Amino acid sequence: MSVPQAFYDYIDSHESQFIQRLADAVAIPSVSADAEHRKDVIAMGKYLQKQLQDLGVEVRMADVGRQVVDGQDLPLPPVILGKFGSDPKKKTVQLYAHYDVQPALLSDGWNTDPFKLTHDGQTGRLYGRGASDDKGPLLGWLNVLEAHVKGGLELPVNLRFCFEGMEESGSEGLDELIESEVGPGKFFEGVDCVCISDNYWLNDRTPCITYGLRGITYYKLTVSGPGRDLHSGVFGNMVHEPLVDLVHLMAKLISPQGEILVPGIAELVAPLTEEERKRYDKLDYSVQDVESAVGAAVARSDDKSELLMGRMRYPSLSLHGIEGAFSAPGAKTVIPACVHGKFSLRLVPNLTPENVDGLVIKYLKDEFAKLDSKNTLNVESLHGGKPWIADPNHWNYVAAIKATETIYKVSPDLTREGGSIPVTLTFAETLGVNVLLLPMGRGDDGAHSTNEKLDKSNYIQGTKLLGTYLYEVAANAT
Ligand SMILES: NCC(=O)N[C@@H](Cc1c[nH]cn1)C(=O)O
Numbered sequence: 001m002s003v004p005q006a007f008y009d010y011i012d013s014h015e016s017q018f019i020q021r022l023a024d025a026v027a028i029p030s031v032s033a034d035a036e037h038r039k040d041v042i043a044m045g046k047y048l049q050k051q052l053q054d055l056g057v058e059v060r061m062a063d064v065g066r067q068v069v070d071g072q073d074l075p076l077p078p079v080i081l082g083k084f085g086s087d088p089k090k091k092t093v094q095l096y097a098h099y100d101v102q103p104a105l106l107s108d109g110w111n112t113d114p115f116k117l118t119h120d121g122q123t124g125r126l127y128g129r130g131a132s133d134d135k136g137p138l139l140g141w142l143n144v145l146e147a148h149v150k151g152g153l154e155l156p157v158n159l160r161f162c163f164e165g166m167e168e169s170g171s172e173g174l175d176e177l178i179e180s181e182v183g184p185g186k187f188f189e190g191v192d193c194v195c196i197s198d199n200y201w202l203n204d205r206t207p208c209i210t211y212g213l214r215g216i217t218y219y220k221l222t223v224s225g226p227g228r229d230l231h232s233g234v235f236g237n238m239v240h241e242p243l244v245d246l247v248h249l250m251a252k253l254i255s256p257q258g259e260i261l262v263p264g265i266a267e268l269v270a271p272l273t274e275e276e277r278k279r280y281d282k283l284d285y286s287v288q289d290v291e292s293a294v295g296a297a298v299a300r301s302d303d304k305s306e307l308l309m310g311r312m313r314y315p316s317l318s319l320h321g322i323e324g325a326f327s328a329p330g331a332k333t334v335i336p337a338c339v340h341g342k343f344s345l346r347l348v349p350n351l352t353p354e355n356v357d358g359l360v361i362k363y364l365k366d367e368f369a370k371l372d373s374k375n376t377l378n379v380e381s382l383h384g385g386k387p388w389i390a391d392p393n394h395w396n397y398v399a400a401i402k403a404t405e406t407i408y409k410v411s412p413d414l415t416r417e418g419g420s421i422p423v424t425l426t427f428a429e430t431l432g433v434n435v436l437l438l439p440m441g442r443g444d445d446g447a448h449s450t451n452e453k454l455d456k457s458n459y460i461q462g463t464k465l466l467g468t469y470l471y472e473v474a475a476n477a478t
């Protein structure tokens, strides 16, 4: 079955309604990391439930339990499981996306309200938290479905939806749900392949298809000592200061040149082969691409392949922040009594949370002992996920490559991504099927950053791409 022109026409003629759909979704501040916003994440789930049901999807809102965050007992947002079509003659495609977003405050440096989709008519950019990560791609699937249901077109495959609301905060409860829904008569029965749209092109010109992700392991270091915050004029030079200890420890994790200083990590990384190295040389990328994506000339290397390998096939350690330290404007002369340092490690083959956590925790405890401080250190691993690599020669990838060539008239780059989507590996291992990452947005979208955007053309052409991919699955699956 070839793609009906009526599908493309429907998308083109409903552009403004689809942008409004994205605006409605961005307006719900579904920040999973913030307990105050948990009700909004749940509201976002309900909004999607209704949208899906209105399009004829059989929806189940799966309860995945509760979570304690900073002493507060909170409900986890439901995982939305949806079924559309059960024709045994058709392939069944499992779609995954997430409806939660990263935190965003105007005061972080946004030029516009992060929860009000702002369309810049000159550049065609749609600004808003979640526009690219991951509300735009999620709604792309709804747009595809709507074009078929309301346009009177038959879908070439059966669809299964799995939309979660905790991806940005460790996908709590999701693995257990997936594992419990595998088997005869269960939700995931009959799934032939998985498609996830939750990453980005490498640059702002060439579409890509992604066959690998880094894993992650995220830590919280707590240094405490004094029973309360102290006056630095009264107690400075009299007591061990938690923030001083913490800053020393955090500086021991990574050098300014990016070298991970935890012993044993580098030795675990899978060796680079000459054949693999050549793959990076071929990708359409430049130092200029990094610089324009980050907004400054701060790239660590002048060699594009070194930069790509740093993101795709080597681990990275990033320091994210210090909770409890004075951070407001002004010059408060406080000695904070208890501070929490946050950092994470992105994992590549053969690093896993299991073989890395022990190395990190032992190293930090040894380094803390060297400080000879009377304060106390606690190290926690908050969440983790293993790296993932798929077979890019599978028909699922052939379908995505052909769809990309149809929509964008170029062959996509085959990439590995530096970010982490832990459920990717769960799908691959528990369902035993091929998993594909088919991105909608561009490398300069600013996901997780200020002024996140999705280009209108990527949203509209991306919706066409997702639909075309379903037809190519029907045509290429074996
Ligand atoms: N678009 C995928 C993404 O941004 N994933 C997050 C997942 C995560 C893990 N811990 C916190 N968030 C990422 O940071 O890679």
Ligand SMILES: [Zn+2]
Pocket: 098, 133, 134, 167, 198
């Ligand atoms: Zn995402």
Ligand SMILES: [Zn+2]
Pocket: 102, 133, 168, 447, 448
């Ligand atoms: Zn994200």
